[in-house]
Amino acid sequence: MAKSEKFSLKVLIDDKRNKVVFAEADQDFVDVLFSLLTLPMGKIVRLLENHKSLKTDVLGCFKNLHRSVADMGNDHFETNAWKSMLLHPISNKEFHCRNLKLNMSHADPNKMFTCPRYTCSSRAYSNFNTTRCTCGCLMSNQNCSPDVIPCNAYGVFVNCRSSFIVTDDLKVSENSIGVIMKVLNDLGYTGYSGLREVLLDVGYEEVLTLLGCLFTSEVPLTCAFLRKHCTTRMHKMLSPPALKSGDVVDAARACSVKVFVRKLDREVLYAECNEDLLDSLLSFLVLPLELACSLSNDNTILGCVGNLCRSPCRGGASKSWHLPDYYICSNNNLLDHLRKSYSICGTGFMQKKTKFVVSNDLIITPMSSSSTIGLLKKMQVDISDLEEYQISISKAELISILRASLISSSALTNGLSSLLVKKPKQET
Incomplete structure (x- = not known):
């Protein structure tokens, strides 16, 4: 991968509001933009973990899943391969991405x-x-x-040969006077007065910054190119999303989990679970960014990623995704809808009949007295202030945890709040 590759981006800036109005880009840059949708979430964690240009912490507590896998010994996984396969997840678009002028995928060719x-x-x-x-x-x-997979005459992931208009919230359209007029009108501009045109050189580091801004802002171009401080979307954490049409909840497949809640503020301190919940949680790491966004089921989380997904400028190569077969396990409730169309290669990632502790911020440790005692000491909580709940976690709750993990440091509390009805006081 040539990290030295640069793209020339023409950006229209409103200096008074310190805002990017839109950018004019060629198809090579837009191809790279669409390729971000194919990156597995675990790979995104690795790309961003040492990127110093981001001014804010990104990916909420999602990154703790990746760190937990790295910290666990091989003996906790069903096979020796699983740890490596979860730490270095592969996209089915790896070979397509080799046609890009800037390949963010880092695949071993x-x-x-x-x-x-x-x-x-x-x-x-x-x-x-x-x-x-x-x-x-x-x-x-x-x-x-x-070396590559043949692409169409237009590019790798785009469906036409053109220059493009990319709005601040990543709506991508073919360049035309009509599109520019609509963007300006929608934002309340009557002309170019007060707007400044800047030519930017955008390369590997800038694209990484933009990738990080997808998780913290609905205006990622402004955050990435004007170095504007980005804030997380905690205020948009709503009730768990409804299942999509056609989804059926299979009560028999729900994971039974024991959670411990602090009475004072109803915060979930940790959960005790078997390998079945772990298999579903760790599957978050192998999801392509587009699939992780689509599972969220609405536009309140990663809205600008949704805009990229819905762009009419995307070609068939970027829309037809699937996970490599070896990631589809029978013991995975999050991806249960994929089992009928895949060859199932195993029952799960983790060793069977193993207990684990999952903290509120998704740090996972194998169950032992030392890990539990250490967690309680870290929380500095009295035993009398804890309530124990036995709950069932199905696909809807897993999706809710996924959403919460991307934007907060309290994935279990925010993801499972609807299941934790306060216990009535017992009469004495």
């Missing part, structure tokens, strides 16, 4: 493994030689992966 059995009908590939094929064999046969 030389690793592609298939099943060694000549008679195997599976056409699946893996970037990990410890993955099992659907036939049961290790996918250990290394092949030379293609």
Whole structure:
């Protein structure tokens, strides 16, 4: 990947309001913009964790999931491969992204493994030689992966050859006088008076800053290019989203979890659970950004990402996503709707019959007396101030935890509040 690649971006700025009105960009930059939707969430964590240009902490407590996987020993995972596969999640668009002038994906171009059995009908590939094929064999046969996958005549993820208008909230349209007039009118401008045109060189570091701003602001261009302080969307944490049409709640598949709540402020301090909840929580790491956004089911979380997803300028390559087969496990309630169209490669990521402690900010540790005592000491809470609840977590609650993890440091409290009805006082 050529990190030195630069794009020339023409940006219209309102100096009085310290705001980007819109940017005019070529198809190469817009291709990179759309490619961000294909990045797995775990990869986004790794890209942003050491990026110093971001002025605010991003991704709420979501990053703690990634850190928890890194801190756990291999023996807590069902196979030795799972830890590496969760820490370095792969997108099915890795090969497409090699056509981009700036590839943010960081894929190893030389690793592609298939099943060694000549008679195997599976056409699946893996970037990990410890993955099992659907036939049961290790996918250990290394092949030379293609440098690129052929793209259309227009680009990789765009559907037309044009320059584009990108608004501050990432609505992408083909460039035209009519589009510019509409953007200006919608924002209350009658002309160009008071607006200044600036030519920016945008490269790897600037795109990383923009990626981080997707999680903290509805005006990411202003935050990224004018270095304006971004604030999180905590005020938009509403009730858990309703399931989408066609989704069916399977009570038999819900995870039974024990949570401990502080009476004073109804904050969930931690949860005790089995591997079934862990398998669903850790699947957050392998979700492409677009899928993570679509699971949120509304526009109150990551609204500018939703604008990118809905752009009419996207081509078929960026709209047709799927997860690599080896991430689809039978013990995963969040992605249960995918099981019918995938080959299930395992029951889950974590060792069976194992208990874990999950803190409010999604730090996961295997259950032991030392981890529990340490957590209670850290919280500085009296035992008499704790209430215990036994709850069932299904797909709706998992989605709610996912939403909360992206924008807050209290994912369990914000994600499970609807299940924690205050216990009535017992008569004495």
